[in-house]
Amino acid sequence: MSDLAPAAVQGSHQELALPVRCMSCGATHDGNHPITTCPECSGLLDALIDTSRSLRPDAFAATPGTFSATSGVWRFAPLLPAIPAEAIVTRWEGNTPLYADPRLASYAGMDGGQIHVKHEGHNPTGSFKDRGMTVAVSHARAIGSALVACASTGNTSASLASYAAAANLPALVLIPEGKISTGKLAQTIALGALVVQVEGDFDIALRLLRDLTADGSVYLANSVNPFRPEGQKTIVFELLDQLDWQAPDVIALPGGNLGNTAAFGKALGEAYETGLIDRLPRIATIQAAGAAPFAAWYASGFDRYEPVKAETVATAIRIGDPASADRARRCIERTSGWVVSVTDNEILEAKAHIDRIGIGCEPASAASLAGVRALVASGEIATDASVVCVLTGNLLKDPDAIADYHLGGDETRRSANRPVSIPATMDALKRVVDDAIRG
Ligand code: F0G
Numbered sequence: 159m160s161d162l163a164p165a166a167v168q169g170s171h172q173e174l175a176l177p178v179r180c181m182s183c184g185a186t187h188d189g190n191h192p193i194t195t196c197p198e199c200s201g202l203l204d205a206l207i208d209t210s211r212s213l214r215p216d217a218f219a220a221t222p223g224t225f226s227a228t229s230g231v232w233r234f235a236p237l238l239p240a241i242p243a244e245a246i247v248t249r250w251e252g253n254t255p256l257y258a259d260p261r262l263a264s265y266a267g268m269d270g271g272q273i274h275v276k277h278e279g280h281n282p283t284g285s286f287k288d289r290g291m292t293v294a295v296s297h298a299r300a301i302g303s304a305l306v307a308c309a310s311t312g313n314t315s316a317s318l319a320s321y322a323a324a325a326n327l328p329a330l331v332l333i334p335e336g337k338i339s340t341g342k343l344a345q346t347i348a349l350g351a352l353v354v355q356v357e358g359d360f361d362i363a364l365r366l367l368r369d370l371t372a373d374g375s376v377y378l379a380n381s382v383n384p385f386r387p388e389g390q391k392t393i394v395f396e397l398l399d400q401l402d403w404q405a406p407d408v409i410a411l412p413g414g415n416l417g418n419t420a421a422f423g424k425a426l427g428e429a430y431e432t433g434l435i436d437r438l439p440r441i442a443t444i445q446a447a448g449a450a451p452f453a454a455w456y457a458s459g460f461d462r463y464e465p466v467k468a469e470t471v472a473t474a475i476r477i478g479d480p481a482s483a484d485r486a487r488r489c490i491e492r493t494s495g496w497v498v499s500v501t502d503n504e505i506l507e508a509k510a511h512i513d514r515i516g517i518g519c520e521p522a523s524a525a526s527l528a529g530v531r532a533l534v535a536s537g538e539i540a541t542d543a544s545v546v547c548v549l550t551g552n553l554l555k556d557p558d559a560i561a562d563y564h565l566g567g568d569e570t571r572r573s574a575n576r577p578v579s580i581p582a583t584m585d586a587l588k589r590v591v592d593d594a595i596r597g
Contacts, residue, residue: 176239176297177206178384181485189239191301192374194383202485203384204424205239209431213237215403218395230254231289234395237428238293238388245300247325251288252392254280256400256546261515263545265508266531270542273530274406275512276397279519279552283345286393286418286550287317293389294379295321303377305330307370309356309363310380311414311474312342313551318379319349330376332356332363339473339520339556359468361479364415381417382481390418391425397546398429405435408539411548412525413443413452413497414475416486418550423489439546441495442539443486444529446470446505446522452483456497460487471502471559474522474551496538500528506563510573513560518553526550 176189182201187193189205196203217236218226225232225243230252232238255277262273278286295318298306307330308318315331315338322329331346335355346353356363364380371378381387398405413419422441429435445453449468455461465479480486490497500508508531509524526547533539553560564574580586 176241176385178203179206181488189297189384192298192303192371192377194368194371194378202382202482204485205384205388207237207239207388207428209428212433215399215434218399229292230396231292231389231392234392237391237395237425237432239297239385241293241296241300241385246292246296247299247321248292248296249282249288249320249324251281251292251389252396254278254396256397257517259515259517262512262527262547265511266527266545267534268530268539268541268543268545271540272544273527274397274401274544274546275517275527275549276393276546277517277519277549278393279523279549279555283313283316283320283349284552284555285313285317286390286548287313288321289392290381290386290389290417290421291317291321291379294377294383294386295325295327297385298327298377298379299325303327306377306379307331307367308379309333309360309367310338310346311360311476312338312346313474313555314380315351315353316342316345316349319346319351323350328352330354332367334359334363334476337473337476339558341555341557360415360477361465361468364481380481381415381420387417387421387424390421391428393418393548394422394425395429398435401546403434405437405439406546407439407543408442408530408533408545409439409548410442410444410526410530410545412472412475412522412550413445413486414449414477414480414522416443416452416480416482418548419443419489420482420485423486423492426489426493438493441489441493442526442529442533443490443495443497444525445497445499446472446475446525447499447501449476449478450499451478452480452486453497453499455483455487456490460491470505472505472520472522472525473556474520475525496533498529498532500525500532504528504532506559507572509559510563510571512549513553514573514575517549519549520551520553520555521559523549523551
């Protein structure tokens with residue numbers, strides 16, 4: 159599997175194997191060593207991708223015997239950093255389904271329109287993080303890092319644990335103590351990472367880790383790292399491919415630390431500049447009301463930014479000071495997008511609906527559908543629009559949230575599906591069956 163040859167960047171940066179550019183001061187640096195911020199101004203960095211040539215969809219054809227045949231990330235190598243094939247660590251990530259179901263559009267108040275859901279919960283560790291992690295851990299391996307690390311609300315940690323184990327590298331993860339779902343904690347422990355529970359929230363854990371990794375001795379795999387968002391761009395490339403490169407009107411996704419929003423903006427820009435699509439969809443980033451500093455910043459016309467103390471049932475996006483807010487702002491401005499917040503109740507009802515129609519996702523993921531419903535109600539999204547909601551994580555990521563909703567005894571939960579208990583007799587069982595048939 160060595161004939162994968164990602165495109166090298168042309169022109170003045172040709173001498174740099176993995177060029178990165180500071181999004182604040184514009185300086186270009188070599189990404190061939192651990193680097194997450196600009197050495198000159200501390201701004202965040204973007205991997206530089208050549209978009210000067212036009213691309214046709216057949217540039218992404220899967221070639222048997224290469225990673226492009228098995229990985230829904232590396233298939234898009236012409237728009238990814240040129241990491242040497244021998245360093246690549248892949249778990250057959252990506253290639254996730256794009257479902258359409260009229261009950262989704264109906265729930266959002268868009269009976270004349272169409273909603274697809276892109277289900278990233280089908281990735282190897284159950285979330286979209288695997289797409290970013292195959293690129294980050296491959297980069298770490300290419301540059302010879304000895305330890306990879308992240309701060310996490312649970313999904314990044316599980317993904318890093320898995321890819322680090324695949325690469326035979328030790329992984330360190332910092333998590334906010336008592337604030338991530340039991341499922342994600344269990345997954346991360348089982349996959350062998352060194353788990354450090356920090357007394358404090360995600361924002362504090364990430365700050366601590368950024369200080370620890372500043373000298374480059376430990377590889378930082380959070381999405382402030384310029385290589386991780388590169389893998390996450392492929393969510394957009396793949397959904398466009400599944401739609402035959404006809405851009406939808408809107409792509410909606412949950413926003414926490416905002417690496418994914420930033421990655422989506424970069425992906426759309428690159429797809430547009432290389433001629434793969436002829437118009438930009440509008441991005442809708444949806445935050446939980448108790449963790450919505452980006453939505454508040456957007457509402458102020460991107461004038462006043464204030465971090466918040468975050469609280470929400472959607473623990474994956476329980477983040478009060480998103481590290482990629484500036485990059486995500488660029489995406490919202492470029493695509494004339496929206497940033498809105500939805501209540502925990504709206505998230506849980508949207509989730510119950512997605513679950514009930516047989517698709518299923520974790521709470522944070524359902525924010526995308528709840529947000530689209532809100533944007534339709536406010537008239538921002540037309541009822542006949544075409545929308546893709548990204549479901550970022552698997553249903554089984556957060557069983558506690560499911561038990562609370564369905565078994566918690568809260569009578570206001572409209573879709574609660576409580577198990578019935580019966581004595582072990584045929585009569586009792588038949589009564590249940592008769593009731594089920596009668597509906
Ligand atoms: N959805 C899920 C399921 C997530 O796990 C996350 C982030 C997001 C949405 C938000 O994405 O941060 O790029 O805006 N989870 C991170 C983690 C923070 O540590 O697992 P974002």
